[in-house]
Amino acid sequence: MYLPLHRIETWNGSFFQHITLKSLGVHIQLGHNPGEKCYNPVTSAGNDFVIIGLDDVHEIVLDFCSGASAQVQYKQLLHMWWYPATILEPQTVATFAVLHHFHLLSFESKVSAYEFYHSLARCTDNSGLSKIRDRYLSFMCMVCQWHNLKQLGCAGRAHDPARVDATTEGELVVLCPVCPQSDKNLPPDWEKELLFTRWKYALFMAIDMNFRLKCKAVSSDTANPSLNVGWGYFVHDGTYKSYLVAHAKEKQEQSTCVSHNVVNAADTKSSHGLVATGIGTIDCARHDMKLPNGIGDLQKGERYINICSVLLTLAMSMVNISYNIACQWHKELWSQMETMSECLRLPSESFLVQFSVLKFHIQAHIIKYLLATQMVKHRTWLVQYQPGGIKHKRDGARNALRHSQ
Numbered sequence: 001m002y003l004p005l006h007r008i009e010t011w012n013g014s015f016f017q018h019i020t021l022k023s024l025g026v027h028i029q030l031g032h033n034p035g036e037k038c039y040n041p042v043t044s045a046g047n048d049f050v051i052i053g054l055d056d057v058h059e060i061v062l063d064f065c066s067g068a069s070a071q072v073q074y075k076q077l078l079h080m081w082w083y084p085a086t087i088l089e090p091q092t093v094a095t096f097a098v099l100h101h102f103h104l105l106s107f108e109s110k111v112s113a114y115e116f117y118h119s120l121a122r123c124t125d126n127s128g129l130s131k132i133r134d135r136y137l138s139f140m141c142m143v144c145q146w147h148n149l150k151q152l153g154c155a156g157r158a159h160d161p162a163r164v165d166a167t168t169e170g171e172l173v174v175l176c177p178v179c180p181q182s183d184k185n186l187p188p189d190w191e192k193e194l195l196f197t198r199w200k201y202a203l204f205m206a207i208d209m210n211f212r213l214k215c216k217a218v219s220s221d222t223a224n225p226s227l228n229v230g231w232g233y234f235v236h237d238g239t240y241k242s243y244l245v246a247h248a249k250e251k252q253e254q255s256t257c258v259s260h261n262v263v264n265a266a267d268t269k270s271s272h273g274l275v276a277t278g279i280g281t282i283d284c285a286r287h288d289m290k291l292p293n294g295i296g297d298l299q300k301g302e303r304y305i306n307i308c309s310v311l312l313t314l315a316m317s318m319v320n321i322s323y324n325i326a327c328q329w330h331k332e333l334w335s336q337m338e339t340m341s342e343c344l345r346l347p348s349e350s351f352l353v354q355f356s357v358l359k360f361h362i363q364a365h366i367i368k369y370l371l372a373t374q375m376v377k378h379r380t381w382l383v384q385y386q387p388g389g390i391k392h393k394r395d396g397a398r399n400a401l402r403h404s405q
Contacts, residue, residue: 004021004028004060004080005051005053005056005058005060005095006021007055007056008021018125020058020059020060021060021061022059022060022061025061026060026061027041027043027061027062027063028060028061028062028063029041029063029065030062030063030064030065030076030077030079030080031064031065031067031070031071031076032065038063038065038067039067040065040066040067040070041063041064041065041066042063042064042065042066043061043062043063043064044061044062044063044064044089044090044091045089045091046091047061048091049061049062049091049092049093050091050092050093050133050135051082051092051093051094051095052092052093052094052095052098052117052120052135052139053094053095053097053098053120054095054097054098054101054120055120055123056120056123056124057120057121057123057124057132057133057135059133064076072087073087073089073090074086074087074090077090077093081095081096081097082094082095082096083095083096083099083142083145083146084142085135085138085139085141085142092135092138092139093142094139094142098120099142099143099146102116102143103143103146103147103150113136113139113140113143114136117135117136117139118136144227145227148227148228151172151228151231151232152164152167152172152228154172154174155167155171155172157171157172167228167231168231169230169231169236169292169293170230170231170232170292170293171231171292172228172231172232173232173233173290173291173292173293174289175289175292176284176287176289176291178286178287179203179204179284179286179287179289180201180202180203180316182316186201191317191318195352198318199318201318202316202318202319202320202352202354203284203316203318203319203320204284204285204286204319204320204322205282205283205284205285205291205319205320205321205322206282206283206284206285206321206322206323206358207280207281207282207283207307207321207322207323207326208280208281208283208323208324209278209279209280209281209298209302210278210279210281211277211278211298211301212278213276213278213279214274214276214277214278215274215275215276215297216273216274216275217273217274217275221237230293232292233290233291233292233293233294233295234293234295234296234297235293235294235295235296235309235310236293240296240297240309240310243305243309243340244299244305244306244309247305247339248299250305275297275299276297276298276299277298277299277300277301278297278298278301279295279296279297279298280295280296280297280298280302280306280307280310281294281295281296281310282294282295282307282310282311285320285322293310294310295310296309296310302325304328304329304332304333304336305336307323307329308332308333308336308337311333312340317351317352318351318352318353319351319352319353319354320353320354320356321353321354321355321356322355322356322357322358323355323356323357324357324358326355326356326357327355327357329355330355333353
């Protein structure tokens, strides 16, 4: 039986002592079937090879095949279902099983990579007497690549003749199967229907912020580039940040409703040592699902320009938006659109939108002010009483944010 990661113990006269295959002189040969002899073996660089497994952090002696018909080293590792930390003279790998296991745990139990790796180190030796090889940074690198590859695989990018480089913005997102998609589940001429019947094709969205998801200024996009910028749930950094930088010095209008701290303190909120003070998100209000490119970083609190930039990703021309400060934000929406390039702005003539404040937040607003700011495209603030309105089970965006932490 071929067990390259087998854990064995030997009797030392007093007790069973853990011993490694490396200390016994066992070599793990790649590039051949078990039992076959390799006539051109090459030991891994430095003879210092570490495998992060599901039950141990293993140190082994690994030999690659260097024959004329042999595969490159990283492919020989992949044939063993071992994922290398680098393709150039790899010295650290993680098994597919451990990467898959951590992937699930990171979603269900919110365990961090640091805690997970050191739990594996505890499985190796829980007494603290033996020195465990520190491969945490390599493990983080492999986890990021694994998540990206799984995301690309689920989106079917490997089967596209243009391959990964042709991936468009938001293409890796799992779309809500029920929400209206103009090119998927709506009639061809739905936009030509009368307004009092067209409401059933409207998209219901919820906007909210999370100021716990801060990002410290410990790296940069150059030193730590993203593997799929704009392909998933976050907006494309280049377009988004360039617009924010161009309007960074603009002062935000103070709240004329109640004293919303998130609005009034947006320009004074401390961001020392932080790249982002939180995130803003736009979600499907009916089914609690994230929208493509519906998340953006917040640099100085809850600023209108951040949400307007994220809103540009909408593909529907008829939407119902619930937002706890919609009474203030809606006034700046179209003026912010005028500052954007023509290819990005939403068309105010054909874009039908209704704003609303959820029932949980409505009591904190000045009702007289809400009634005085009614517009043609904005009939009522309470979402349940809008034409085609629905009763939300709760704040959908905040519920989704709770699961993203």
